[in-house]
Amino acid sequence: MRPLNLLLLLFLIVSYLGTEARAQTVYTVTGLVTDSRTGDPIPFASVALVGRRSGTVSDEKGHYTLTVKILTDSLAVSSLGYKPLRRAIDPERPTQAVDFKLESSGTALQEVTVKAGENPAWRVLRQVRKNRTINDRKRLSAYEYDSYVKTEIALSHVTERMRKNPLIKRINEAMSKQDSIVDDEGHRLLPLLASESVSRYYFRSSPERKREDIRKTRIKGVAVDDAGLSSQLLGGTNLVSQNFYDNYIPILGKDFASPIGDNWKNWYEFFLADTTQIGDHVCYEIHFDPKRPEDLVFIGKAWIDTTSFALCQIETRIGKDANLNYVRGLTIEQELETTVDSSASKTASAGWLPVSIKLTANLTGVGKQSLGMRAQVTLRNSNVVVNRPHPILFYEQPIEPSDTVATTNEAYWHTVQSTLAGADSLSKEDQKAREIIAKLRAVPAVKVAEAIGQVAVTGFLKAGGLDIGPYPYLFAVNSVEGLRTRIGFRTNEQFSRNLVLRGYVAYGTLDAQFKYGAEIDYLFSRQHWTIAGVRIANDLERLGLTPELIGGNRIFYAFSRFGRYRGGYQSYQKEVFFKTEPVKGILLTAMLGSRTFDPLFPFRYRVDPELGDQSTLRSEYNDAYWAVEARLARKEKYLMDGNERITLGTKRAPVLTLRYTRGSKMLGGDFNYDRFTLRAQQTFRLGPLGRTTYLLSAGYTPSTLPAPLLFPHIGNPTPLLTTNTFNRMQFYEFVSDRFVAIHVQHRFEGLLFNRIPGIRKFNWRLIANVDALWGSMSKANEAVASRKPLPDGVRPIYFGALDGNKPYMEVGYGIDNIFKLIRIQAIHRLNYLDDGPNNIPLNSFALKASATISF
Incomplete structure (x- = not known):
């Protein structure tokens, strides 16, 4: 385990x-500390157990008595002007006598000059x-x-x-x-x-x-x-x-x-x-x-x-x-x-x-x-x-x-x-x-x-060569699937130190559909972390909330499957990949794959946007692509957990990820496109001022594409506070084809609350955040979107776009460490306060909560 x-x-x-x-044994050690040359007693000598913080001093006649509830195997004595001395003792004997004869060190002290009115320790x-x-x-x-x-x-x-x-x-x-x-x-x-x-x-x-x-x-x-x-x-x-x-x-x-x-x-x-x-x-x-x-x-x-x-x-x-x-x-x-x-x-x-x-x-x-x-x-x-x-x-x-x-x-x-x-x-x-x-x-x-304990901490139950889980995905209830149940597994090092298998099966009682996913990886090298694999998945996803986009936040991804399932789509994905770390701190990845998009919400896009409303409309598409990625993490440390590599993070160095994706009709996709993305994150420790963490992300595509293939920004209208999202934005309220986003969070620790009488005893900690998003959409991509009513008269979902000259802004502040666990934060949306796209009502203010265990 x-x-x-x-x-x-x-x-x-x-x-x-x-x-x-049972009755606790009390150990007593007595003895005499003397000068080895003269035999004179040495008063006020320090007598201490080696390896513990228990000790005493000798009296005016050099005698000492040490009474403790547990002993080590040796005793040390030191005194000014004498060489320290250690003697072995029996840690099992309740009483024993040990005498010490100390030799003079013969060392003269350096003179210390102390100015009047100054603490003498300051000079040292x-x-x-x-x-x-x-x-x-x-x-x-x-x-x-x-x-x-x-x-x-x-x-x-x-x-x-x-x-x-x-x-x-x-x-x-x-x-x-x-x-x-x-x-x-x-x-x-x-x-x-x-x-x-x-x-x-x-x-x-x-x-x-x-x-x-x-x-x-x-x-x-x-x-x-x-x-x-x-x-x-x-x-x-x-x-x-x-x-x-x-x-x-x-x-x-x-x-x-x-x-x-x-x-x-x-x-x-x-x-x-x-x-x-x-x-x-x-x-x-x-x-x-x-x-x-x-x-x-x-x-x-x-x-x-x-x-x-x-x-x-x-x-x-x-x-x-x-x-x-x-x-x-x-x-x-x-x-x-x-x-x-x-x-x-x-x-x-x-x-x-x-x-x-x-x-x-x-x-x-x-x-x-x-x-x-x-x-x-x-x-x-x-x-x-x-x-x-x-x-x-x-x-x-x-x-x-x-x-x-x-x-x-x-x-x-x-x-x-x-x-x-x-x-x-x-x-x-x-x-x-x-x-x-x-x-x-x-x-x-x-x-x-x-x-x-194993299930609660790792999310998996170990059963021989298999790990069954993860448990956060076991159940969900939403408006599309009804009650969704999911069971998954992965193999561990007992199965093989090189071959790793993963898979899951899910079923929804309302849509009566099975979903599944499978992956086969082969680990070539642990020292340079070289791994290749192939994966397939046929599942219900949510626009802007795939595991890739939310950075592996397992709990947030699990909660996103509950409730009203806005922006849901069916996706069938196939991918092969290869990763290697030729130099420590630089991880290179290459991938080739395809994925389908079949929306469950009313959505249409123009196949020929230059024809305007005369264009043919479609809702689904197939995306075939290849991509390369470089992840730079200077000073990052890892631990090997069987076939898994666990990062211990970096010491005050940024983690930078760069990716280029090329969509290709030659590979069977519906579009040719180029996409560039960047992501950087880092934590600064500022001593008594606390800690600052930032996440910077940016993306650009010069191609003309339907909105779901651009950059849907991650909103979070749920009552659960989630960092690195926009907590007052709807799930797919805005889409951009070029953007820069910054999430900054500062923990003041006890800097302010420690100095307020009556509050400092609660050990509360102040926390603040700023989230900003600069984004825009080209005229060509705006023309791809269609507002033409569907055959049944339903208006299609329309994705909003940001004004390139006006960033979307959120600020937040709150109290962390309530009952050593709870964080409550106020979030203010500062602009774009008119009714959102698709007539979703907006509220500029919200109180959100989360639970975190931290020291």
Whole structure:
């Protein structure tokens, strides 16, 4: 099952914690911290568990006592003027004594000059920004390293109400009372996933290129597979690659202000606490707190090297008041080390790279009674090579694991544990989590929940080599078909890793007609994504609302089949196509096909428009064509999900699509024509100002054609808000033979509402949009349209045209994140307010709603 299903399953399986909690063991570690040379006690030394945020300090006589609910396998002690020291401890013993003898570091601190009236931390932070070009990893021309990643996901925070759930009771019956793991706060956890991954990561700065070779994974989890897509999502540095030298840190689709970014003074209060030893570096310890808790900022502390003013270590957490959904808490811990320039003939220092990263997120649902989830990612980097870039073609690879990535090899993992992962490799607690996961996967009720989660998230039910669905198309009710039922399928990698079959059958109770579609694809290459296929379809479509025109918006396309079916037509389509990606980011497509148009609404066009009303009239036509398309998506990332390629989007780079279509009578069509189309879309992150997304589209045909073969603009008169459409335009109100359309949407996040007392507690977010359309129709194409009454006296449908000097305009504004789910937006149509074509009444204003799950 695909890992995306896990997100839904987390909310379907609440927990097995209905059993009475057994008495929680309390662990106590005591000891003495002394000077190794003199034997004198060292007061106020920091004592902490390695890998956790639990610690204490020694008293005036050097004694310490650490009491926690869970132990790791080692303890670390540090004190100013001494080298830090780690000692192994037994994580299973309730009580133990461990003494530490620290050696003097012999390091002198750099003098710090503080001006009267100035916060002493400011001087350090100014030096951090001044020396950024020396210390930031971005100064490196290239780097690569081995990366070990451990990911753990578990359910937590279960209320009494949840324990009455029937699914929980069945899980309780299958689980032993001894199956118990607790977090740092004493909450019992239900492990759902435990994974380890080893990869080699490569980066080149100019031109910017990345590559990641996933060498080995071992994954155990509920609702995830053991390799494939899981290896790509959970193995690698995608989740924990934050660079705090950047002004803003992207997390969960939001931009958090960095405490050492250019705007540090505007967002944070700082306190210079102390100097301390971090590895081989003496560091300033600086604490930071947000000026406004509702902003997207951090709370924590950073350690800055006193010599180079580089960031050595940082611990951050997101406050509970931040405008972020479904997050109880999130922490990021990084340790960085200076690197050695591998290209230099002599040993020379280079920028700093993270050697250890730990991200912990405690998530929750909607409401105080919702369950919780803890996700933890731990990363270790080693074997670093700096400033030795590979040829550009070396980086032109998708993130795809090898065929043996999940093959069991205990000797390999034993080596990883001793050389790369160290103490972060699977501990006794992790092994126990794997045992619980194995038991959980055997519970019948969990298997049912997995199937439900799979259908709800992907739209398909996996049955061996077949995926049955998608479910949004299963039922529809409209004025033409009555009750429409549809069943479809596609094959997956269990059927074949190269051959892909798709198909569906639909039936309408009112028109008593069967519809169908079928497709056969052959996948030649995954690395350069080369695929060829042939498809046929005989179905009812709606003018301007084909899947091609609406960009694959599955939900909107499904809803368009409900209600009054204006603009419906019967279409029989045949097409062959070939796609290939010769260079990463450039996808080329060629296609050859034909399609019929047989309208179910009153429509006629002039076969010989130069004859005016004396021309023969027709309603149907056959369109035969060939087309070529180029899609440019710089920096786009993909994951391979069996035979499907899933895009992760681009990082602030536009996605540009260009297509040329040639209609041909020689291929059996009724028209010769040329059509040019362009489409560009992009999202800008503007830091505290929010995010702006635009979609620009344009089209031009110099040919004389019936209106349906031109550019019917996508309207949306339904109450459902749909972005990238004109929400106050009718379905086929306007048609153009040349046009430019722009859809701009800006999310202010919490920029305004966070500063309004009484409103900021709701975590609402302001959103605004502008939609504009410039279009026109030539006199020749206007002459093709006929208004001559039909033989039965019915007036034919007439498509409106825009004034080329006056754009169609819509503006909207609204509130997003109501109950963390609902968006309500007001839409104003600014012009073309007279009665629309075909006497459809117009209303310039509408309130629309949509539902979106986002952080």
